[in-house]
Amino acid sequence: MILTTHYRHRSFLVVAACLPVLACGNNEARAPNPTAYRWPDEFAYRLDLVSDAQQRGRTIEHFAETRTVHFQIRDAQYLAVSDSVIKTSQRPGEPIRAVPYDVADTIGFYVSVGRRGEITRVQLGCDPALPACAAALPSDVTRQLRRLIPRLPIWEAPRGSSWEDTLEFDDTMRPGGERGAMITRYTGRRDTVISGRQYWVIDWRSARTSSRPGAPPSEPTREDGMTLVEKDRLVPAFSIWAAVVVAPELMRAGVTGVGYRGRAYLAGSVFDSLYSREIEH
Numbered sequence: 001m002i003l004t005t006h007y008r009h010r011s012f013l014v015v016a017a018c019l020p021v022l023a024c025g026n027n028e029a030r031a032p033n034p035t036a037y038r039w040p041d042e043f044a045y046r047l048d049l050v051s052d053a054q055q056r057g058r059t060i061e062h063f064a065e066t067r068t069v070h071f072q073i074r075d076a077q078y079l080a081v082s083d084s085v086i087k088t089s090q091r092p093g094e095p096i097r098a099v100p101y102d103v104a105d106t107i108g109f110y111v112s113v114g115r116r117g118e119i120t121r122v123q124l125g126c127d128p129a130l131p132a133c134a135a136a137l138p139s140d141v142t143r144q145l146r147r148l149i150p151r152l153p154i155w156e157a158p159r160g161s162s163w164e165d166t167l168e169f170d171d172t173m174r175p176g177g178e179r180g181a182m183i184t185r186y187t188g189r190r191d192t193v194i195s196g197r198q199y200w201v202i203d204w205r206s207a208r209t210s211s212r213p214g215a216p217p218s219e220p221t222r223e224d225g226m227t228l229v230e231k232d233r234l235v236p237a238f239s240i241w242a243a244v245v246v247a248p249e250l251m252r253a254g255v256t257g258v259g260y261r262g263r264a265y266l267a268g269s270v271f272d273s274l275y276s277r278e279i280e281h
Contacts, residue, residue, distance in 0.1 A: 036115040038234035044070045044267035051260035063089045081108040103132040116152040139169040150227045157188040180210030195270045199228040237266045
């Protein structure tokens, strides 16, 4: 997969509001907002994802997934592998059933991540000549990583400032692959304190478009999310996101839309103790 990034910023005033259950405060003068991450040699994120396929306002299938993704340094890049993967689905009036693993659940991938969240290289840890491996697209990994790792500005961002990042991808060398771009706009919010630790709150909105060779671009898929960056260890500690997808291929299958939401939290953080035992159906 080919990845390129473009970066620009601008500032404007916004009204910042505290999030529920978070203790907020205007601490920018005491602790500047991070302008770089301090990536450890090893870390992990736990992910919870749920989605609902709807037909004229009625849920026809509910999907839930949990997993833990471990990152460990290998030859100046990270090797990431998943474990504790649980995927289920349920239709109205039917019992919950397990969803079989696919190749993306069982292989690792290599990724290079810069100090400001630059995702410069993603390579799947399997043979692309194998049909099962070819079905797993690196751009899917990239999109998931961008949800967990916001792109930081190069300057100390005051409250209410905004900046953008464009992440381009090209999977057209793989069967069924697409090329496109994901543009994310970030807004820096005020600091917050949770269990004695200080976090920088970043709101974000992304728009992803893609196309196959010779075909027009798809309608943008938009997501809204929020990330908390821990200001002591300088790593993203918690992210949430949500979106609704309406696409022609879904409508042809009788689905009028799919709504999904997700969250990710750093293993060993306060969010781990809050959420790791919770099972969402």
